[in-house]
Amino acid sequence: MKTRHGVSYWLDRFPKSRLPAYPRHRGDLTTQVAILGGGLTGCAAAYVFAAAGLRVALLEAGRIAHGGTAFSPGFLRLEPAVSFRSLEQRHGLRAARHIWQTFRRAGLDFGATIRRLRIRGELVTDAAFRLGLDAADQDALGREMKALRGAGVDGAWLTPARVRLETGLDTIGGIRSAGDGYIDPYRVAIGLAAAAAGRKAAIFERTPVTKVRSRARGVELVVEGGVVKAEAIIVATDHPEAPFTPLRRHFKEMDSYCVLTAPVPSFVRRGFGRSRATVIDQDEPRHALRRTSDERVLFVGADQPRVAPRLREKVLAQRTGQLMYELSKLYPAISGIQPEYGWDVPVSITTDGFLCAGPHRNYPHHLFAMGAGHNGSAAPYLAARVLLRHFLGQAEKGDELFGFPRILG
16 A cells, blocks of 8 residues: 555545635625634634624635644644643743643533534544653653642553553553543534634635734734734734744744554554553654544654755655654554555644743734644634633633743743
8 A cells, every 4th residue: 555645634535525615805804803824723713702702704825724734633632742740840830730720621621612513523532641661751750640649630640551451552651631532623623614604704715814914903914805904813823924923933843743554454453452542652752642433543753843845755755654663663563554644744832832822012903822732632722712811801810821921931
């Protein structure tokens, strides 16, 4: 079987006859909130703001959810991608606890929203295991477990025997987070866009914004063929694009990589243990693994700084082979199996690895949702809820921890 490099599995399996289509924007439009970016973050914001009764216009330069969302692995984590200890050391115990607990609630709320809207996004909930493979990992995970217990947040220790039963791996143990899961990110994003449109949000595709002008009472967006005037703008592009390039110093552009096998035979599946939990190791960069409902294996990792476009094809093939080799070291039974898909994922990471959602003092009437990194699908929904409170003037105590004040120190 020949690997399909650079092809999104989520897009490839979606029926072409059912791809949603939205119009280009033409003419002048006045709205309360304009959203730049039609990925999962932008679609989540469009739904959350429209459901609150606000007039919303979402502007996507390409097709809805065809960018980074279509290539994301679809993890629905209930924990941030960074450890509790690192957040505590950087921001203090109270801030770390608030970030951790708020993130978990957002993930649970997001899952409930997907079900309530009846989005067929293949939502599966199980757990996530952070596993240690050597003595160094044991020390780090032991300190992390102690910190979690001391803070009174969710987490349970797994013995090596329990890990072997659940995952088939020989480890020194690990930490279990209950309630994590995974989704089809493309289907969820277009489902949220449809739900927003059902609440009278205006959704536009193929509408690149050429200029952003701040006005005394709002923002004016110039697009090809028209102008959009809004009280506020939400920049949901994950990484700062023009005209917000001065913010790039707070973010790091990375490429992560995914491999996805064809459905594996039963003798291979037996080696993966009885659980369908997300499995995360402690390597740098880390790897994450999950099994899909149709018995495929998705393996993510091999992060590196963003590569030049001319090198992308070569690097993608190399990283795909590397990931399959690393997967076979964990599960020897999969040796010799070629992945059906191999693709890269654009990732924007803040200085501390957590998302950034909120206003910036240098950009009046602007709200930003950026740097989701490896925090999974809960991060866009959390960002949308935080930004709604900012827009309504109802920011809660601790909301500043999700925005620029945190990463600016």
